[in-house]
Amino acid sequence: MDEPTVPRNDPYASMRNVEFRYFLVIRFALIFALSMQFAIIEWKVYMLTRDPLNLGLIGLAEFIPAFCLALFAGNIVDKKEKRGMVLKCLLGYVIVGTGLFLLTWDDVMKGVPQRWVLFMMYFLVCCGGIIRAFVSPSNFSLLGLLVPRNLYVNATTWSTSAWQIGAIAGPALGGLCIAMFGVHWSMLLVLGCIFVSLFCILQIKRKPVHYKEMGETVKERLTKGLKFVWDTKVLLNAMTLDMFAVLFGGSVAMITIYANDILKVGPEGFGALRAAPAVGAFLTMMALAYRPIVTRPGIKLLAAVFGFGLCIIVFGLSKHFILSMAALFGSGMLDGISVIIRQTILQLKTPDDMRGRVSSVSSIFVGSSNELGSFESGVMARLLGPVGSVVFGGCMTLGVVVTTYIISPAMRKLDLKA
Template sequence: MRSNDPYAALKYKEFNIFLAVRFAMVFAWSMQFVVIEWEVYSITKNPLSLGIIGLMEVIPAVSLALFAGHIVDQKEKKGLLVKCILGFSVVSFGLFLLTWPQMVQDISTKVILYSIYFLVFLGGIVRAFLGPTIFSLFSLIIPKKIYPNAATWSSSVWQMGAVLGPALAGFTINWMGVHWSMCLIFGFSLMALIFLSQIPRKPILNPKIGEPVLQSLKEGIKFVFNTKIILGAISLDMIAVLFGGAVALLPIYAQDILKVGPEGFGILRAAPAVGALITMFTSAYFPLNKNAGMKLLAAIFGFGLCIIVFGLSTWFWLSVIALFLSGVTDGISMIIRQTILQLKTPDHMRGRVASVNSMFVGSSNELGAFESGLTAKWMGTVTAVVFGGTMTLLTVVTTGIALPSFRKLDLRKDIKEHEDNN
């Protein structure tokens, strides 16, 4: 099999099933987040409430991340993933009931709002285990020699779900209402379970089954902090996403600044993911492994510029273009970071490394949402977005100056070593 074959990973049946599961879950999760954002802001008309949604999800996701990584490395991956999807289904069904007008007509708005926050919190618990489990299962169904190609396709499918979920959310809110939008989300979680049933159980590769929890967690953290390439990549991305979390304020832009309604909101929400998706499909043909460090720095710098343009824009289509280009640059960052993680992480530590990555990068989306909501409350929406973009630019410049070795990062040698070993 040619190492530069853009379809190499798609020749493995189990990997295709894995992609279907991942798409269904990303679609459902991203659509649910958008629907809940819209519902909560419609109830409160308070920017801070959008930040609270992110905070309610990130608190359990971060608090349990390291423990979840330990469990993932100790347990069979498919069974854990089934439990994660079932947990998400329970949360989705609860939100379905909370948005059913006949069901909640005698319940106060305050109780409904707090109940939504509680279910989002439960979703954060599920998420703590979901990400590391998917990351670990990935390595069990695909040969190491095609990890970079498989990582590109996996990221592409992730972005496809992130494109269609928010876009469809905007239209279904308008056509069907929030309640039936939640019903559709619940259906996609069941679809993921059906797909997953076609993947057989996989062996546990951890040679330290039964290792004490604290010792296991210490080993995972030590590995990440001693592997400077991994630490640098996820730290840089975390800070960029933390300060560039303008997406959390899109309901305000759609309703109050651009005045484009739910359909325009759906377009704005999907624009970054469309850009990232195009980047990822393109990278299957034109890999980003050469001069990966410089490309990562340039991509995140471009992301910060796009966020600033979006924050200042009062023209809908300029806002869409800025968000689209932010997705292009974010897609480059994601591909390089995922390739680094897959190439540099030993099989028996994938759960713990993925958990640390989740604490850095995954949680930064929700922390960024909280930061954006809080600064929007203090500074005003436009100022908050521009501030976040500016901080992203400063972070990239500082990193580039402080870590010259990171600028010289090139992944071609690592890929060649994996090909020779397989």
């Protein structure tokens, strides 16, 4: 792909690509739908069971298939045409969304025992985890084919910002829709957004496949992404740092309990609390589109994750809605910095023929830690209570940052120049 000359520090350089704009709509609509769907499921499950462990099991149901299939999915994505892979994943999400829509329809589920409703919800979440194992490397690989290399930093910032806008609006509107229309009809909006993504992916042309058969064994193909990440220390360090920060600092699963039992703000407040971290992250990413991080990014990454841990501790201890909102907002702002730096490293360091496999390794480290973190929060909430669970996670995040600073000179010396 030719690399066009663009004005220096042009914040809209990648946005001038028509297919990239369709890609941004897909990123927004899909994460809007999935984050809204996840928030609705959390609310429904907690209303049925009043048990924090059941909230954690939602994350575990998605984590297990996504984790187990990640390497296999990355290998498949590298060998297949990327636009077609994204299309298949979106069709899979339509099936899962339709199932959840029917499960939350009282007339359809009338007379069905509660335990079976829960089981079928967990099963469909598990199916969503299978799809996510493929959609994450497919999206990452497709982005690298839509814009030239010299626009990767700019494109990554806009792509992540679109993701964050969806993550803001999804849970916020989810809480509002639950209050106004109920769980069932809120799921219908989820399906509508997935169909928007389907329309947009059809506007993107098929892309060339860069994969070259090297006579490798199946084991070598599956583990090549792991070996690449292991050998690229700055990438390994960034993924590990983010994995443990999200694993221990993931307070999202406890927001349902805080909204209902501690802050007592109902579904509207629940939606606002769920959206607060994404609002903060989005504002940070918009600022970074104009003022990209170019000096001492490693130190700034460590500082951002350390601040993220402090915000999680404040949220855990807070008994006031405004303070809780501010803490979650701050955690999102700081998390936005780490996401931009990590995704930029991933785009710049990964060869075209390995994007699927390396992205799958990233999903093992980072993406799956969100769901595993939800399960960890649920288990710790059962043992320590919700406040103890969140504070414990924030303290562990601080410890991870300090440890990374001490043992990782590559992170301290990180340079993002392409």
